[in-house]
Amino acid sequence: MAMSAHATAHTSQAKAAELPRVPTPAIGPRANPYLDADSFEGEGDLMVLNMGPQHPSTHGVLRLKLWLDGEVVIKAVPYLGYLHRGVEKLLEKLSYVQSTPIVDKNDYVASMTNELALVMAFEKLEGCEVPRRARYLRTICAEMQRVASHLLWLGTFALDMGGALGGGTTAFMYCLRERERILDLFEELTGARFHYHMMQIGGVRHDLPVGWDVHMKQVAADIRARIPEYESMLSANPIFRSRTKGIGRIDARLAMELGLSGPNLRACGVDFDLRRSQPYAAYDEIEVHSALAYEGDVYARYQVRVAEMYESLRIATALVDGVPAGPIMGRKPIETVNAVKPPAGEAYVAIDSPRGELGCWVVSDGSPRPYRCKLRPPSYHALAALPYLLPGTTIPDVVVILGSLDPIMGEADR
Amino acid sequence: MSVIAPLLDALRTTIRNLGRKPITAMHPFEPRTRAPRYRQSFALLHEANGDEACIGCKKCEKICPSEVIVVGTAAKRESPATGKKRGWADDFTLDLQACIVCELCVQVCPVDAIVMVRVPNAPGFEREDLFLTMKRLYENEALPHAPAIGSSMIASHNPAPASQAQAAAPAQEPGT
Amino acid sequence: MIGQDVAQIAHERFGLESGELGPSVPRERLLEFASALCEAGYLYLVYISAMHHPATKNGEAEVPARYTVVYRVRDLARGLEFPFRCEVPLGTGVPSVASVWAGADWQEREAYDLVGPVFEGHPDLRRIMLPEDWEGHPLHRDYAINTPHHPWR
Numbered sequence: 058m059a060m061s062a063h064a065t066a067h068t069s070q071a072k073a074a075e076l077p078r079v080p081t082p083a084i085g086p087r088a089n090p091y092l093d094a095d096s097f098e099g100e101g102d103l104m105v106l107n108m109g110p111q112h113p114s115t116h117g118v119l120r121l122k123l124w125l126d127g128e129v130v131i132k133a134v135p136y137l138g139y140l141h142r143g144v145e146k147l148l149e150k151l152s153y154v155q156s157t158p159i160v161d162k163n164d165y166v167a168s169m170t171n172e173l174a175l176v177m178a179f180e181k182l183e184g185c186e187v188p189r190r191a192r193y194l195r196t197i198c199a200e201m202q203r204v205a206s207h208l209l210w211l212g213t214f215a216l217d218m219g220g221a222l223g224g225g226t227t228a229f230m231y232c233l234r235e236r237e238r239i240l241d242l243f244e245e246l247t248g249a250r251f252h253y254h255m256m257q258i259g260g261v262r263h264d265l266p267v268g269w270d271v272h273m274k275q276v277a278a279d280i281r282a283r284i285p286e287y288e289s290m291l292s293a294n295p296i297f298r299s300r301t302k303g304i305g306r307i308d309a310r311l312a313m314e315l316g317l318s319g320p321n322l323r324a325c326g327v328d329f330d331l332r333r334s335q336p337y338a339a340y341d342e343i344e345v346h347s348a349l350a351y352e353g354d355v356y357a358r359y360q361v362r363v364a365e366m367y368e369s370l371r372i373a374t375a376l377v378d379g380v381p382a383g384p385i386m387g388r389k390p391i392e393t394v395n396a397v398k399p400p401a402g403e404a405y406v407a408i409d410s411p412r413g414e415l416g417c418w419v420v421s422d423g424s425p426r427p428y429r430c431k432l433r434p435p436s437y438h439a440l441a442a443l444p445y446l447l448p449g450t451t452i453p454d455v456v457v458i459l460g461s462l463d464p465i466m467g468e469a470d471r
Numbered sequence: 472m473s474v475i476a477p478l479l480d481a482l483r484t485t486i487r488n489l490g491r492k493p494i495t496a497m498h499p500f501e502p503r504t505r506a507p508r509y510r511q512s513f514a515l516l517h518e519a520n521g522d523e524a525c526i527g528c529k530k531c532e533k534i535c536p537s538e539v540i541v542v543g544t545a546a547k548r549e550s551p552a553t554g555k556k557r558g559w560a561d562d563f564t565l566d567l568q569a570c571i572v573c574e575l576c577v578q579v580c581p582v583d584a585i586v587m588v589r590v591p592n593a594p595g596f597e598r599e600d601l602f603l604t605m606k607r608l609y610e611n612e613a614l615p616h617a618p619a620i621g622s623s624m625i626a627s628h629n630p631a632p633a634s635q636a637q638a639a640a641p642a643q644e645p646g647t
Numbered sequence: 648m649i650g651q652d653v654a655q656i657a658h659e660r661f662g663l664e665s666g667e668l669g670p671s672v673p674r675e676r677l678l679e680f681a682s683a684l685c686e687a688g689y690l691y692l693v694y695i696s697a698m699h700h701p702a703t704k705n706g707e708a709e710v711p712a713r714y715t716v717v718y719r720v721r722d723l724a725r726g727l728e729f730p731f732r733c734e735v736p737l738g739t740g741v742p743s744v745a746s747v748w749a750g751a752d753w754q755e756r757e758a759y760d761l762v763g764p765v766f767e768g769h770p771d772l773r774r775i776m777l778p779e780d781w782e783g784h785p786l787h788r789d790y791a792i793n794t795p796h797h798p799w800r
């Protein structure tokens with residue numbers, strides 16, 4: 058059994074290099090998320106299982122209601138809202154200046170990118186130019202944040218896979234150790250470890266401290282050298298591969314309709330990356346290669362995320378050498394609460410956060426507070442795929458599939 | 472064989488990691504070096520001549536996103552040190568429980584009166600332990616504080632092209 | 648980048664002018680319009696959201712309270728986006744586009760839960776963020792941020 062899994066793994070890897078990278082074709086008929094569980098006909102009765110909200114593998118406070126036939130899931134209904142904090146209502150009440158630190162708490166694993174999306178939407182509304190130095194700093198921060206976020210994902214995903222992999226917690230500890238060094242970098246830059254408040258409308262709040270670039274390049278080189286070690290612990294392992302390959306497959310068409318984005322979409326062979334199609338910050342000055350996989354399964358998502366880590370480290374290292382001199386703010390310094398008063402209008406800006414397309418749609422009526430501000434969290438869209446992915450799988454796979462989508466509930470529930 | 476080899480590989484990784492220096496510290500017992508910009512708690516400063524720096528302008532109270540600062544503005548009166556008339560705050564409280572450590576209050580202060588200190592507030596057993604009264608804020612002044620103060624932040628945010636070009640030019644010369 | 652091809656379709660088949668914010672589609676033809684977009688290759692649903700406008704007085708004429716439901720779709724192959732919107736007075740439903748884009752299901756549930764427009768023909772229109780017995784829709788402009796709620800929430 059394990060032998061054959063290993064053999065197919067090798068051949069399919071060889072195939073991946075040869076095959077044209079095409080979007081994942083449709084995989085059988087779509088699961089019906091609106092199935093009437095009462096009318097299900099089988100031997101015996103269905104069992105209803107509530108997984109979460111306090112379940113260690115639901116990555117936060119997600120509740121899954123599963124209808125089970127034996128161990129096979131027939132229907133899955135996710136329940137959200139356990140972490141709903143009314144952020145969008147709060148943003149209507151706060152001024153533009155005050156909003157930036159608030160959204161830090163949405164995707165608490167990648168705070169930098171939250172701020173970036175919001176701030177860029179406000180800048181578009183206001184029509185203010187961001188100086189080149191600030192754009193470079195934003196890009197470096199966003200890419201390092203992506204590495205930190207993916208490292209945490211990799212660690213928790215290894216944990217989700219459980220004891221099959223020589224303990225499971227080993228890889229988790231190693232990943233968190235590397236992530237810690239990135240947090241130290243951010244602490245040096247902004248003074249905070251999680252909720253940075255680095256971005257501000259018009260630029261960035263903190264300039265580079267002396268010696269940061271040297272420190273950053275050291276950390277990047279170390280992490281780059283250690284990712285292969287984690288791969289040797291995870292993807293080289295036949296148990297890991299047999300538990301992830303062919304599980305949780307999603308085809309490109311469904312992924313697009315559901316609005317899946319980022320690594321989840323690129324794992325379906327859809328070559329779409331906001332960093333390339335709508336270059337923001339400094340991405341127009343550097344070449345971005347986005348990782349692609351075409352199977353659309355859990356293993357493909359794993360591959361894409363690991364490849365993205367290498368790419369992000371490369372981008373950040375390449376940019377930090379060429380940070381241009383100049384101001385870090387493109388507008389008058391913000392000294393009062395109502396300093397930013399964009400003209401009436403609407404703007405939608407999206408960036409490629411570690412989890413995918415993080416957008417902000419903001420409507421202004423000319424006052425210092427947004428009239429309406431909607432955040433488009435990638436995790437929410439990823440969770441919407443669960444009713445399609447889970448039917449037909451077993452309970453251990455539910456955990457793996459959920460983990461592979463990398464949802465952050467703080468962001469999905471807002 | 473194909474199962475054993477990757478497991479041995481993983482084991483080798485584990486053994487290699489045994490010799491690596493830990494990056495964690497046993498926190499309360501071992502000091503942990505913190506970056507100079509590390510920001511944790513707050514302090515109010517005195518001016519060099521011994522006056523309280525805060526002029527009670529309420530700018531920080533207005534910008535605080537979580538509304539945790541309350542400033543009581545006193546009437547204008549002469550400063551005992553300089554004899555000039557200026558504003559004063561007769562009450563200043565900051566509720567650390569709800570503070571999101573965004574540093575906006577530091578950024579907007581026109582007289583650099585409030586700063587963030589690098590030492591975390593000790594965990595307490597009562598809610599009052601996290602409630603910084605004016606007295607506690609002035610006591611915190613002795614603690615090491617982060618370099619960012621209102622005027623330095625605003626100065627670094629100033630996009631003024633003329634002064635920036637002058638400042639940047641010498642830095643570029645050795646490279647070119 | 649706004650997709651000019653569908654702007655043309657909107658103009659020719661539906662007689663709608665699309666500015667920067669996209670055309671305002673009448674609710675009777677929304678489903679037809681959405682299918683036309685899907686056929687034109689706009690398979691990716693970026694978001695569906697809504698906002699509430701309270702009744703205003705515009706000189707003599709009184710503008711009744713209304714919802715604006717906004718949509719944004721994308722053609723990933725060409726990198727084109729197309730926003731459009733649908734305005735309805737309070738109390739009138741908006742046709743659901745869940746049959747066109749599967750992802751519209753949760754998007755519409757969120758818009759219904761937080762803002763309030765009712766999506767007609769939605770397969771499963773329930774609250775998603777707030778408890779099922781919550782009263783009101785918090786993103787209404789007249790829903791005060793300090794609206795008192797029951798102590799057990």
Ligand code: SF4
Pocket residue numbers: 534535536537538539540565569570571572573574575576577
């Ligand atoms: S850091 Fe932010 S939240 Fe805390 S007191 Fe200052 S302005 Fe308020």
Ligand code: SF4
Pocket residue numbers: 524525526527528529530531532542560579580581582583584585
């Ligand atoms: S701390 Fe600064 S901003 Fe706050 S009231 Fe005093 S002078 Fe004004």
